[in-house]
Each structure stands twice: as structure tokens, then as C-alpha cells.
Amino acid sequence: xxxxxxxxxxxxxxxxxxxxxxxxxxxxxxxxxxxxxxxxxxxxxxxxxxxxxxxxxxxxxxxxxxxxxxxxxxxxxxxxxxxxxxxxxxxxxxxxxxxxxxxxxxxxxxxxxxxxxxxxxxxxxxxxxxxxxxxxxxxxxxxxxxxxxxxxxxxxxxxxxxxxxxxxxxxxxxxxxxxxxxxxxxxxxxxxxxxxxxxxxxxxxxxxxxxxxxxxxxxxxxxxxxxxxxxxxxxxxxxxxxxxxxxxxxxxxxxxxxxxxxxxxxxxxxxxxxxxxxxxxxxxxxxxxxxxxxxxxxxxxxxxxxxxxxxxxxxxxxxxxxxxxxxxxxxxxxxxxxxxxxxxxxxxxxxxxxxxxxxxxxxxxxxxxxxxxxxxxxxxxxxxxxxxxxxxxxxxxxxxxxxxxxxxxxxxxxxxxxxxxxxxxxxxxxxxxxxxxxxxxxxxxxxxxxxxxxxxxxxxxxxxxxxxxxxxxxxxxxxxxxxxxxxxxxxxxxxxxxxxxxxxxxxxxxxxxxxxxxxxxxxxxxxxxxxxxxxxxxxxxxxxxxxxxxxxxxxxxxxxxxx
Amino acid sequence: xxxxxxxxxxxxxxxxxxxxxxxxxxxxxxxxxxxxxxxxxxxxxxxxxxxxxxxxxxxxxxxxxxxxxxxxxxxxxxxxxxxxxxxxxxxxxxxxxxxxxxxxxxxxxxxxxxxxxxxxxxx
Numbered sequence: 271x272x273x274x275x276x277x278x279x280x281x282x283x284x285x286x287x288x289x290x291x292x293x294x295x296x297x298x299x300x301x302x303x304x305x306x307x308x309x310x311x312x313x314x315x316x317x318x319x320x321x322x323x324x325x326x327x328x329x330x331x332x333x334x335x336x337x338x339x340x341x342x343x344x345x346x347x348x349x350x351x352x353x354x355x356x357x358x359x360x361x362x363x364x365x366x367x368x369x370x371x372x373x374x375x376x377x378x379x380x381x382x383x384x385x386x387x388x389x390x391x392x393x394x395x396x397x398x399x400x401x402x403x404x405x406x407x408x409x410x411x412x413x414x415x416x417x418x419x420x421x422x423x424x425x426x427x428x429x430x431x432x433x434x435x436x437x438x439x440x441x442x443x444x445x446x447x448x449x450x451x452x453x454x455x456x457x458x459x460x461x462x463x464x465x466x467x468x469x470x471x472x473x474x475x476x477x478x479x480x481x482x483x484x485x486x487x488x489x490x491x492x493x494x495x496x497x498x499x500x501x502x503x504x505x506x507x508x509x510x511x512x513x514x515x516x517x518x519x520x521x522x523x524x525x526x527x528x529x530x531x532x533x534x535x536x537x538x539x540x541x542x543x544x545x546x547x548x549x550x551x552x553x554x555x556x557x558x559x560x561x562x563x564x565x566x567x568x569x570x571x572x573x574x575x576x577x578x579x580x581x582x583x584x585x586x587x588x589x590x591x592x593x594x595x596x597x598x599x600x601x602x603x604x605x606x607x608x609x610x611x612x613x614x615x616x617x618x619x620x621x622x623x624x625x626x627x628x629x630x631x632x633x634x635x636x637x638x639x640x641x642x643x644x645x646x647x648x649x650x651x652x653x654x655x656x657x658x659x660x661x662x663x664x665x666x667x668x669x670x671x672x673x674x675x676x677x678x679x680x681x682x683x684x685x686x687x688x689x690x691x692x693x694x695x696x697x698x699x700x701x702x703x704x705x706x707x708x709x710x711x712x713x714x715x716x717x718x719x720x721x722x723x724x725x726x727x728x729x730x731x732x733x734x735x736x737x738x739x740x741x742x743x744x745x746x747x748x749x750x751x752x753x754x755x756x757x758x759x760x761x762x763x764x765x766x767x768x769x770x771x772x773x774x775x776x777x778x779x780x781x782x783x784x785x786x787x788x789x790x791x792x793x794x795x796x797x798x799x800x801x802x803x804x805x806x807x808x809x810x811x812x813x814x815x816x817x818x819x820x821x822x823x824x825x826x827x828x829x830x831x832x833x
Numbered sequence: 834x835x836x837x838x839x840x841x842x843x844x845x846x847x848x849x850x851x852x853x854x855x856x857x858x859x860x861x862x863x864x865x866x867x868x869x870x871x872x873x874x875x876x877x878x879x880x881x882x883x884x885x886x887x888x889x890x891x892x893x894x895x896x897x898x899x900x901x902x903x904x905x906x907x908x909x910x911x912x913x914x915x916x917x918x919x920x921x922x923x924x925x926x927x928x929x930x931x932x933x934x935x936x937x938x939x940x941x942x943x944x945x946x947x948x949x950x951x952x953x954x955x956x
Contacts, residue, residue: 334875334878347889348885348886348889353883354882430886432893433889434890434893434895436894436895475894479893479894722912723911723912723913724912724913794909794912795909795910797912798909798910798915803915804912804913
């Protein structure tokens, strides 16, 4: 019995010991499992790093964000975009054999000089040297195949203009670091950098192409220095086309000459000659200074201070106001202007936007040069477009205001769904008379070659001697034509200026000979594109009320020139 | 009674842990696949950008004109090619087709006019 008890007691002791050990071991194992469990939860559920990664990687599917917005035309055609292009760089510290590396790179990129390359690759104090920015994917592949240590690629966004030189004067260009240097690229640099979707311009590349092609042809034919052309929407001020020739490739802006870079349509200011008779006649009629049957003696040149005012298309007779306009009489226009008050022209020109820089979204804008003061002599010369210089865009905007009655600010951005405010310049009645007069010029006198069949073109020629060092050079001209179509309800203004056209067959290269045919051809081609359809018969509001019928010969009030 | 419950719970824990691990690995794998796909998408988008620019450049009006004069010789639209809708002769309808069958809606049943209010509709 005692032995059993003793046995039991030793047994119990051992059992206790084992139990303690088991508990200890079990706790250890349980702790280990707990750690694993906690870590498991941490890794699978709470791991934030992973979560961040997922968000980042998932976001990529939303689309690549380029650093600069696209520019598109009014129909969505791409005018400027960004492309990621590889650039070749080297880390000279890692280059083992600069000479061998240079030799094999020059084989792929023949534009690089080997000696310069060796110098660049041996500069051990640097760890980054550009070898060539903007290489082609083919060249990238070839260089990669060489497998030279320390030569690598860096991807950069590069500005690209698919329309090349077609829209360069409006769109402009950037430098290598994608900073706008000219055109819309410069003016809207901040908006483009923000990149909230493509920037839509009012330009239409089809119209642009037609205008540019026709002007180019004429410039070559007349061996001219250059020229400019604009198509403007009369009802909104949107610029549908803006051409300045000669132009250049935006990718090679660095090598372009000053003449090529100069925007003749908006930056250049010129004396535009007889185009100003449109404004002069409108002022006269609107102010009530003259009526349609007022007539002036245009038989003799006017001698005033040191100037002689004479007519190119001399009619040698007494002319009515409409006759002065359609025969483009300088004498007649000057006589009309002589009746104006001192401030009348200035006030009117201000309303037409002819005395301040244009509102167009370009940095290259010319400031008009009006006469120093509005003395009588200057009022008289300004009437036929001498002594005042404005850009062709100014003239186009002002003509649009005359035929519309309201002045709209010229713009290069598309104004869809946005209210455009126009300021009233002249009455509907004066506007209608002016349109009839413009139509008469195309039907009967100097503007005949601008008459695009069935599109009812109205317009006015302008031939101005180029001013040179205070005087005028009669052998050098700026020949212009401004056309409006369709004249019964004007939609578009087309202006073309050709700078210094040369004589052909000893004929003076006037606006009617040089610029008007361009406008005629352009209108007949662009009208269907702009959804202006041919009008076969005369529309009711111009039919049967031609100006001839309005003036009764008996009622002519003659005013004889006193100067 | 207690022991089997604890055992079952432990088993369930193990199974749950195992499933959790499996899912984690699967998610990891999918995550990697997503990253590759995203990378591919980005690359393709870049290619699309480049091709779009190329397309617009190939379709620039000047080039199309050159191609046209070489292969198609199409001419710009002339005003004489437009016709007024009224000048198009109307289709001559045979007299037999003019006697239409009576409109069943107008003929059958009571008039529905009284259900409409007399006030003019302003819409």
C-alpha cells in the first residue's frame, strides 16, 4: 500500500512537471501562431503600400496626360499635338571605351560629329550628357542593339504640327522645352499647359489650303515679295483662314528668315489705298453729310499744301457719290471728306476698331498708324487710304462691320455656343446701300475678276503706292481686294493683299488685276465648303433697285471743288 | 463535447487562413497582370497618338491635292452643279394610286374630339 502511495506521489510529480512543460511549450507555439495570424491580417488586409500601388496602376487606364493640350481646327483636324520621342543621352562615368562607342553611334546617327562625341563621352566629371534629342524609333532600336554601357534613352514630349507650314502663322511654334514662342502657342501658353482638353480654333484647314494655294500661285506669277489673306466670319468675327506668305515649317522655325516669320496679316501695317473708300462713303452716308445724288467735280486734280490728289481711273466728269465709289475716284473721295467735321472720321474709325491693335489672340499684332492729326489735308488723304496704316485684319474686320452693321471683335478661337456681342456701327439702311455699292464694283468696274459665278460677290479694290522713307515709290505697290459674299446676306469677308507685284505685259499690277482674281477663285471654291449655296437669280432685296434707278439725273446737286 | 468544438474551430481557422493566403497570392498575381496590361495600354495609347498625328499629316489638304491631281483628277464643286430642290421634277403618281382607302381611325367609333380641351395648345 505504501509503495503504491509512493508510486502515486512520484507519478503525480512527474505528471505535474510534464503538464507545466506542456503548458509552456503550448504557450510558445500559440504565441508563434498569434504572430503569424497578426502578420497575416496585416499583409492581406491592412497593407497600405500595396493599396497605393493598386490605385496608381489602375489610374493609368484613364489615359495618358500629355503636358500640353492639342490644338484642333473648327472641324477637329489636328493642328498641334504632343508625341513622346526618345532622346539619346550618355553617362560618361560608365563609358568604358569612348572612341569605339562614338564610332558606332555616328554610324547610326550620321548628323553627329565623331570628335565632338568623343569629347562628350570622355567628360568623366559629368554623369549626364545629351547626345541627340528627338531620334526616330528606328535609330532607337539600332542604338539599343549596340548594347553600349552608359548609353541610354530618355523620353521627352515633343510638339508636333501635322499641318506643317499650312497654319504656322496662326498656330505658331514652341521651343524644344515646349514653351510657346509664337502664334496661339504663345498667346494661349498657360491654357495649353493646363491641358483641359484640346483647344479649338476657328480656322478651317480646307479654306486655309485654298486661300494659301491661290495666293502662292499669284505671288509666283507676279514675282511679288509676299502677301497676306484672311477669311473672316461676318457674323461672329471668327477667323476662318489666316495666311501670310512666305511662311515656314514650324519644326524649323530657328532657320526661318525674318520675312518668313513676319505675320503680314496681323502684324504688318500698310496703307491699303482705295479699300478705305468703303469707310469714307459709309461715314458720308451715315452722317448725312451727303446723299446718293450729291455730285462732285472730279475733273481736275486737287492741289493742297504739298500734295496733289489725282485719279488713277480718271473719269473727267462730275461724279455722284456712288460713281465716285465704283470708279474709285480719289478726287471725289477727298472732296467728300473735306466736308467732314474734324472729329467725325476719328470717331467712326474708333468704332470700326481701326485705331487700336486688333483683339485677335496673337502676340504679333500691329498697332495702326493714323495721321498725326486730323487736319483737313489728312482727312482728305485718309479718305482714299493714304496717310493711315492698318493691318489687313483691321481692314477685314472693319469691312465686316460695314456690311453687317455691327462690329465684331476678330478672334481665332471658336465661339460655339458663346454669345458674341457686336457693337452697332452703322444703320441697316447705310449697310444695305454699301452692300449694293460693293456689288456694283464687282459687276461693273475694277472688281470684275472677283465675281465668282452665282455667289453674289461684292468688293472693293485697293492699289496703294508703297511708302518709302517719308515718300511714295510709285513703282512698288500693295495690291489688295476685299470681297464679301453673298452680298444679299453677308456671311464671309475675304481680303487678299499682294506685296510688290511686278508688271506683266506693261500693265500696272493693280488690286483689280492681281488680288481680285484670287478672291474670285477662292470664293467659288470655299463657298460650298462653308455651306454658302449658289443663288441663281438676283435675290429680291437687290433686284430692281440698282443704284442707277435711285438717282434721277435731274435731281443731281452739284458741288464744285473749291480747293 | 468541448474538445470536438475546439478542434472544429481550429480546423476552420486553418482552412480560413489557407484560403486567405491563396486569395492574397491570386490578387498579387492579378495585380501584376494589371500592371502589365496597364503598361501595354499606355504603350498602345502612345502609338495611337503617334498614328493619329501621322494620319492627320497624311491627310493634310496639300498632300490630298497632290494625290488627287495624280490619281483621281477630281475638280472643285462648281456652282452649276447645285440644283434648287424645287427644280427637281416630282414623281408622277398614277391616278389609280390616288384613290386612297378610307382611314380607319377617322371612320370607326365615336369621335374623340370631345376629350380635348378647347383652349389653344401652347407648345
